[in-house]
Each structure stands twice: as C-alpha cells, then as structure tokens.
Amino acid sequence: xxxxxxxxxxxxxxxxxxxxxxxxxxxxxxxxxxxxxxxxxxxxxxxxxxxxxxxxxxxxxxxxxxxxxxxxxxxxxxxxxxx
Numbered sequence: 844x845x846x847x848x849x850x851x852x853x854x855x856x857x858x859x860x861x862x863x864x865x866x867x868x869x870x871x872x873x874x875x876x877x878x879x880x881x882x883x884x885x886x887x888x889x890x891x892x893x894x895x896x897x898x899x900x901x902x903x904x905x906x907x908x909x910x911x912x913x914x915x916x917x918x919x920x921x922x923x924x925x926x
Contacts, residue, residue, distance in 0.1 A: 846900035848893075855891035863890065 855863060870887045877883035877895065881903050885895040897903055 844900060846897040846903075848895045848897065850893050852891040852893075866891070 852866065855866065858866065867887065867890050870893055874883070874885040874887065874893075874895070877885055881897065881899070883895050883897050883903075885893065887893055
C-alpha cells in the first residue's frame with residue numbers, strides 16, 4: 844500500500860517575509876527527515892503546499908501529521924485561529 848498526504852498552509856500569504864522564509868526552511872527540513880527515516884518522497888510547491896508519497900505508511904506513526912500541523916501553528920500570525 845502507498846499513502847499520499849497533501850496540504851496547504853492556510854493564509855500563508857498573510858505571514859511576514861521572515862515567517863514565510865522560516866516556514867519554507869522548516870518544511871524542507873521535514874521532507875529531508877522523512878526521506879531519511881521513512882523513504883518518503885515529498886516536495887513543497889509555491890512555498891506553502893506540501894505533497895508526500897509514503898511507500899510504507901504502516902511504518903509512519905501519527906507524529907508525522909502532528910509535526911506538520913505543529914509547523915502550521917507555529918507560523919500562524921498572532922490572533923489567527925485554525926479554520
């Protein structure tokens with residue numbers, strides 16, 4: 844079985860340039876870690892859209908999804924809530 848995860852960082856256009864750059868760096872580091880640990884193919888498109896192909900999803904725990912959402916929450920402008 845293969846799994847695909849994709850997601851968009853909501854309202855990333857409202858981020859400061861510094862926050863947007865930091866987010867892009869964190870997403871790239873996440874993809875490097877996933878490739879190393881789980882052989883995941885991933886890419887970031889337009890700086891805020893993430894796609895991952897997971898060849899063996901049974902080997903990945905729910906921490907992956909939590910880590911992705913944590914990235915989003917840590918870079919959300921102050922006062923903005925999840926939609």
